[in-house]
Amino acid sequence: MPLLAVHGYASEFFKAGSTLSFVTNSVLVALVVLGLVLWFSRKATKNMTLIPHKAQNFFEFIVEFLYNQVEGIVGPKVAPRTFPLLATIFIYILVSNWFGLLPGIGTIGWGEGTGFLSVKEVHDPLLRPPTADLNMTFGLSVSMFLVWLYVTISEVGVWGFIVHTFGPKGGLKGLMGAIVALVFLFVGVVEVFSILFRPITLSFRLFGNILAGENVLHTMSGMGGFIGSILAPFPFYFMELLVGILQAIVFTLLCAVYIQLSTTHDDHGHEEAHH
Numbered sequence: 618m619p620l621l622a623v624h625g626y627a628s629e630f631f632k633a634g635s636t637l638s639f640v641t642n643s644v645l646v647a648l649v650v651l652g653l654v655l656w657f658s659r660k661a662t663k664n665m666t667l668i669p670h671k672a673q674n675f676f677e678f679i680v681e682f683l684y685n686q687v688e689g690i691v692g693p694k695v696a697p698r699t700f701p702l703l704a705t706i707f708i709y710i711l712v713s714n715w716f717g718l719l720p721g722i723g724t725i726g727w728g729e730g731t732g733f734l735s736v737k738e739v740h741d742p743l744l745r746p747p748t749a750d751l752n753m754t755f756g757l758s759v760s761m762f763l764v765w766l767y768v769t770i771s772e773v774g775v776w777g778f779i780v781h782t783f784g785p786k787g788g789l790k791g792l793m794g795a796i797v798a799l800v801f802l803f804v805g806v807v808e809v810f811s812i813l814f815r816p817i818t819l820s821f822r823l824f825g826n827i828l829a830g831e832n833v834l835h836t837m838s839g840m841g842g843f844i845g846s847i848l849a850p851f852p853f854y855f856m857e858l859l860v861g862i863l864q865a866i867v868f869t870l871l872c873a874v875y876i877q878l879s880t881t882h883d884d885h886g887h888e889e890a891h892h
Contacts, residue, residue, distance in 0.1 A: 642743060643750035646722065650713050650747060683707065690873040695768060695880050699873070702764055706757060707869040710748060714827060714861030717746025718834075718854055748864075749831050754824040758816035761872045769879040778879065782808055815875065819868060826864050830857045 628642050661676035669677060683704045688696040716722060722744050747753040769778055783805035834857065837850035 641750070642745050643747045643753055646716065646744050647713070647747035647753060650709065650716050653716075654708060654712055679708070680704065687873055690870070691877045692881055695772065695876060698771075699764070699768060699876055702761070703869055703873055706761065706872070707865050710757070710823070710868055711862055711865035713747045713753075714864060715858065717749060717827065717831065718857055718861070722746060746827060746831070748823055748827045751820060751824045754820040755816065757823075757868075758819040761819070762816045765872070765875050765879065768876055772880040781879070819871060823864050823868050826860060830860050833857075 629640070657672070658676065661672040664670075665673055684696065684700050687700045687703050691699055773781065783802055830853075833853055834850045837853055
Protein backbone atom coordinates (compact mmCIF):
# COMPACT_ATOMS: atom_id res chain seq x y z
CA MET A 618 0.00 0.00 0.00
CA PRO A 619 1.41 3.47 -0.84
CA LEU A 620 2.53 5.85 1.89
CA LEU A 621 -0.41 8.14 1.10
CA ALA A 622 -3.81 6.70 0.24
CA VAL A 623 -4.52 9.82 -1.79
CA HIS A 624 -1.97 11.69 -3.88
CA GLY A 625 -0.80 15.01 -2.52
CA TYR A 626 -1.26 16.75 -5.85
CA ALA A 627 -4.32 17.65 -7.91
CA SER A 628 -5.20 15.78 -11.12
CA GLU A 629 -5.76 17.57 -14.42
CA PHE A 630 -8.89 16.95 -16.45
CA PHE A 631 -7.26 18.04 -19.69
CA LYS A 632 -3.95 17.20 -21.36
CA ALA A 633 -0.84 19.19 -20.51
CA GLY A 634 -0.40 22.16 -22.83
CA SER A 635 -4.14 22.61 -23.30
CA THR A 636 -5.67 26.02 -22.60
CA LEU A 637 -7.76 24.32 -19.91
CA SER A 638 -4.90 22.38 -18.34
CA PHE A 639 -5.28 24.52 -15.19
CA VAL A 640 -8.67 22.89 -14.50
CA THR A 641 -7.98 20.21 -11.91
CA ASN A 642 -10.21 18.17 -9.63
CA SER A 643 -9.56 20.64 -6.77
CA VAL A 644 -10.16 23.71 -8.97
CA LEU A 645 -13.54 22.29 -10.01
CA VAL A 646 -14.60 21.79 -6.39
CA ALA A 647 -13.20 25.23 -5.50
CA LEU A 648 -15.48 26.80 -8.10
CA VAL A 649 -18.45 24.84 -6.75
CA VAL A 650 -17.69 26.02 -3.20
CA LEU A 651 -17.30 29.59 -4.42
CA GLY A 652 -20.63 29.35 -6.23
CA LEU A 653 -22.37 28.05 -3.11
CA VAL A 654 -20.96 30.83 -0.92
CA LEU A 655 -21.94 33.50 -3.46
CA TRP A 656 -25.39 31.98 -3.95
CA PHE A 657 -26.16 31.90 -0.22
CA SER A 658 -24.82 35.42 0.41
CA ARG A 659 -26.90 36.69 -2.51
CA LYS A 660 -30.00 34.89 -1.27
CA ALA A 661 -29.54 36.24 2.27
CA THR A 662 -29.04 39.86 1.20
CA LYS A 663 -31.24 40.20 -1.89
CA ASN A 664 -34.51 41.12 -0.17
CA MET A 665 -33.45 42.33 3.27
CA THR A 666 -36.23 43.35 5.66
CA LEU A 667 -36.49 44.83 9.16
CA ILE A 668 -37.82 41.49 10.32
CA PRO A 669 -35.16 39.22 8.79
CA HIS A 670 -36.03 35.92 7.17
CA LYS A 671 -34.07 32.83 8.16
CA ALA A 672 -31.29 33.19 5.60
CA GLN A 673 -30.84 36.90 6.34
CA ASN A 674 -30.88 36.28 10.08
CA PHE A 675 -28.24 33.57 9.83
CA PHE A 676 -26.07 35.67 7.50
CA GLU A 677 -26.28 38.73 9.77
CA PHE A 678 -25.36 36.59 12.77
CA ILE A 679 -22.24 35.27 10.98
CA VAL A 680 -21.18 38.75 9.83
CA GLU A 681 -21.71 40.35 13.25
CA PHE A 682 -19.94 37.54 15.09
CA LEU A 683 -16.94 37.53 12.75
CA TYR A 684 -16.67 41.32 12.74
CA ASN A 685 -16.56 41.42 16.54
CA GLN A 686 -13.79 38.82 16.55
CA VAL A 687 -11.75 40.66 13.90
CA GLU A 688 -12.24 44.03 15.62
CA GLY A 689 -11.12 42.55 18.93
CA ILE A 690 -7.81 41.48 17.33
CA VAL A 691 -6.83 44.16 14.81
CA GLY A 692 -8.61 47.06 16.49
CA PRO A 693 -11.53 49.30 15.45
CA LYS A 694 -9.37 51.41 13.12
CA VAL A 695 -8.10 48.60 10.88
CA ALA A 696 -11.10 46.26 11.18
CA PRO A 697 -13.28 47.88 8.47
CA ARG A 698 -10.49 47.50 5.91
CA THR A 699 -9.45 43.95 6.75
CA PHE A 700 -12.75 42.37 7.78
CA PRO A 701 -14.13 41.67 4.26
CA LEU A 702 -11.16 39.54 3.23
CA LEU A 703 -10.60 37.90 6.62
CA ALA A 704 -14.26 36.92 6.89
CA THR A 705 -14.35 35.69 3.30
CA ILE A 706 -11.21 33.62 3.80
CA PHE A 707 -12.61 32.05 6.97
CA ILE A 708 -15.96 31.17 5.41
CA TYR A 709 -14.36 29.86 2.22
CA ILE A 710 -11.84 27.65 4.05
CA LEU A 711 -14.49 26.32 6.41
CA VAL A 712 -16.92 25.44 3.60
CA SER A 713 -14.09 23.89 1.55
CA ASN A 714 -12.95 21.75 4.49
CA TRP A 715 -16.43 20.51 5.26
CA PHE A 716 -17.35 20.12 1.59
CA GLY A 717 -14.58 17.54 1.33
CA LEU A 718 -16.46 15.33 3.80
CA LEU A 719 -19.47 14.94 1.53
CA PRO A 720 -19.97 11.46 0.02
CA GLY A 721 -18.21 11.18 -3.33
CA ILE A 722 -15.70 14.00 -2.71
CA GLY A 723 -12.35 12.23 -2.66
CA THR A 724 -13.89 8.74 -2.60
CA ILE A 725 -14.80 8.27 -6.26
CA GLY A 726 -12.02 7.97 -8.78
CA TRP A 727 -9.26 5.70 -9.98
CA GLY A 728 -7.25 3.18 -8.00
CA GLU A 729 -6.85 -0.50 -7.30
CA GLY A 730 -9.69 -2.89 -6.53
CA THR A 731 -9.49 -4.85 -3.29
CA GLY A 732 -11.86 -7.68 -4.01
CA PHE A 733 -15.55 -8.54 -3.95
CA LEU A 734 -17.80 -6.28 -1.84
CA SER A 735 -14.82 -4.21 -0.74
CA VAL A 736 -14.00 -0.60 -1.31
CA LYS A 737 -11.81 0.47 -4.14
CA GLU A 738 -8.57 2.15 -3.05
CA VAL A 739 -8.96 5.53 -4.67
CA HIS A 740 -5.52 7.10 -5.10
CA ASP A 741 -6.59 9.57 -7.79
CA PRO A 742 -10.05 10.95 -6.85
CA LEU A 743 -12.35 12.51 -9.40
CA LEU A 744 -13.07 15.38 -6.98
CA ARG A 745 -11.11 16.58 -3.98
CA PRO A 746 -11.43 19.43 -1.46
CA PRO A 747 -9.62 22.62 -2.53
CA THR A 748 -7.74 22.90 0.75
CA ALA A 749 -6.15 19.49 0.10
CA ASP A 750 -4.36 21.11 -2.86
CA LEU A 751 -1.17 23.00 -1.99
CA ASN A 752 -1.69 25.36 -4.93
CA MET A 753 -4.95 26.57 -3.42
CA THR A 754 -3.65 27.00 0.14
CA PHE A 755 -0.54 28.77 -1.10
CA GLY A 756 -2.68 31.10 -3.22
CA LEU A 757 -4.77 31.98 -0.16
CA SER A 758 -1.62 32.59 1.88
CA VAL A 759 -0.02 34.84 -0.74
CA SER A 760 -3.26 36.83 -1.04
CA MET A 761 -3.30 37.41 2.69
CA PHE A 762 0.39 38.34 2.65
CA LEU A 763 -0.24 41.00 0.01
CA VAL A 764 -3.16 42.39 2.01
CA TRP A 765 -1.00 42.42 5.15
CA LEU A 766 1.72 44.31 3.28
CA TYR A 767 -0.72 46.85 1.86
CA VAL A 768 -2.48 47.49 5.20
CA THR A 769 0.82 47.73 7.07
CA ILE A 770 2.37 50.24 4.67
CA SER A 771 -0.88 52.22 4.59
CA GLU A 772 -1.02 52.46 8.38
CA VAL A 773 2.60 52.99 9.44
CA GLY A 774 4.41 53.82 6.19
CA VAL A 775 7.59 52.29 4.81
CA TRP A 776 9.85 54.12 7.27
CA GLY A 777 7.62 53.26 10.21
CA PHE A 778 7.79 49.58 9.28
CA ILE A 779 11.61 49.73 9.00
CA VAL A 780 11.93 51.47 12.36
CA HIS A 781 9.58 48.97 14.00
CA THR A 782 11.47 46.02 12.55
CA PHE A 783 15.08 47.12 12.98
CA GLY A 784 14.96 50.03 15.42
CA PRO A 785 16.30 49.58 18.98
CA LYS A 786 13.85 49.67 21.88
CA GLY A 787 14.35 50.91 25.40
CA GLY A 788 15.97 54.29 24.75
CA LEU A 789 19.43 53.29 26.02
CA LYS A 790 22.41 55.53 25.19
CA GLY A 791 26.15 55.09 24.84
CA LEU A 792 27.83 51.69 24.63
CA MET A 793 24.81 49.74 25.86
CA GLY A 794 22.65 51.57 23.36
CA ALA A 795 25.00 50.54 20.53
CA ILE A 796 24.97 46.92 21.69
CA VAL A 797 21.19 46.90 21.95
CA ALA A 798 20.95 48.46 18.48
CA LEU A 799 23.09 45.65 17.03
CA VAL A 800 20.96 43.05 18.78
CA PHE A 801 17.72 44.54 17.43
CA LEU A 802 19.28 44.81 13.98
CA PHE A 803 19.94 41.08 14.04
CA VAL A 804 16.44 40.44 15.41
CA GLY A 805 15.04 42.56 12.57
CA VAL A 806 16.82 40.44 9.95
CA VAL A 807 15.38 37.31 11.55
CA GLU A 808 11.94 38.95 11.59
CA VAL A 809 12.16 39.73 7.87
CA PHE A 810 12.89 36.08 7.08
CA SER A 811 10.04 35.08 9.38
CA ILE A 812 7.68 37.40 7.49
CA LEU A 813 8.77 36.02 4.11
CA PHE A 814 8.14 32.46 5.30
CA ARG A 815 4.63 33.20 6.57
CA PRO A 816 2.86 32.26 3.28
CA ILE A 817 4.74 28.96 3.27
CA THR A 818 3.95 28.05 6.87
CA LEU A 819 0.31 29.10 6.53
CA SER A 820 -0.22 27.12 3.34
CA PHE A 821 1.56 23.95 4.51
CA ARG A 822 -0.25 23.93 7.86
CA LEU A 823 -3.68 24.04 6.23
CA PHE A 824 -2.74 21.70 3.38
CA GLY A 825 -1.07 19.14 5.66
CA ASN A 826 -3.94 18.88 8.12
CA ILE A 827 -6.64 18.52 5.45
CA LEU A 828 -4.62 16.04 3.37
CA ALA A 829 -3.87 14.01 6.50
CA GLY A 830 -7.55 13.87 7.39
CA GLU A 831 -8.42 12.83 3.84
CA ASN A 832 -5.93 9.97 4.02
CA VAL A 833 -7.21 8.86 7.43
CA LEU A 834 -10.74 8.59 6.07
CA HIS A 835 -9.53 6.68 2.99
CA THR A 836 -7.47 4.30 5.09
CA MET A 837 -10.37 3.56 7.42
CA SER A 838 -12.69 3.13 4.42
CA GLY A 839 -10.48 0.29 3.18
CA MET A 840 -10.82 -1.74 6.37
CA GLY A 841 -13.28 -4.53 7.06
CA GLY A 842 -14.79 -5.03 3.61
CA PHE A 843 -17.99 -3.38 2.47
CA ILE A 844 -19.66 -3.06 5.90
CA GLY A 845 -16.42 -1.99 7.58
CA SER A 846 -15.83 0.64 4.95
CA ILE A 847 -19.05 2.33 6.09
CA LEU A 848 -18.73 1.90 9.85
CA ALA A 849 -14.95 2.29 10.38
CA PRO A 850 -14.57 5.89 9.15
CA PHE A 851 -17.81 7.11 10.76
CA PRO A 852 -16.26 8.30 14.09
CA PHE A 853 -13.47 10.05 12.19
CA TYR A 854 -15.98 12.23 10.35
CA PHE A 855 -16.78 13.98 13.63
CA MET A 856 -13.06 14.55 14.21
CA GLU A 857 -12.68 15.99 10.70
CA LEU A 858 -15.62 18.32 11.28
CA LEU A 859 -13.71 19.69 14.26
CA VAL A 860 -10.42 19.82 12.35
CA GLY A 861 -12.15 21.66 9.50
CA ILE A 862 -13.36 24.52 11.66
CA LEU A 863 -10.16 24.63 13.75
CA GLN A 864 -7.97 24.99 10.66
CA ALA A 865 -10.20 27.76 9.31
CA ILE A 866 -9.93 29.54 12.68
CA VAL A 867 -6.15 29.08 12.92
CA PHE A 868 -5.51 30.35 9.39
CA THR A 869 -7.69 33.44 9.80
CA LEU A 870 -6.54 34.12 13.37
CA LEU A 871 -2.86 34.06 12.41
CA CYS A 872 -3.52 36.44 9.51
CA ALA A 873 -5.38 38.81 11.85
CA VAL A 874 -2.58 38.64 14.45
CA TYR A 875 0.04 39.40 11.80
CA ILE A 876 -1.93 42.50 10.80
CA GLN A 877 -2.38 43.56 14.42
CA LEU A 878 1.32 43.21 15.23
CA SER A 879 2.40 45.41 12.35
CA THR A 880 -0.28 48.12 12.56
CA THR A 881 -0.88 48.85 16.26
CA HIS A 882 2.62 48.86 17.73
CA ASP A 883 3.08 52.61 17.27
CA ASP A 884 -0.11 53.35 19.19
CA HIS A 885 1.10 51.24 22.11
CA GLY A 886 4.46 52.96 22.03
CA HIS A 887 2.90 56.43 22.13
CA GLU A 888 0.64 55.42 24.99
CA GLU A 889 3.57 54.12 27.02
CA ALA A 890 5.58 57.29 26.33
CA HIS A 891 2.62 59.46 27.37
CA HIS A 892 2.16 57.60 30.61
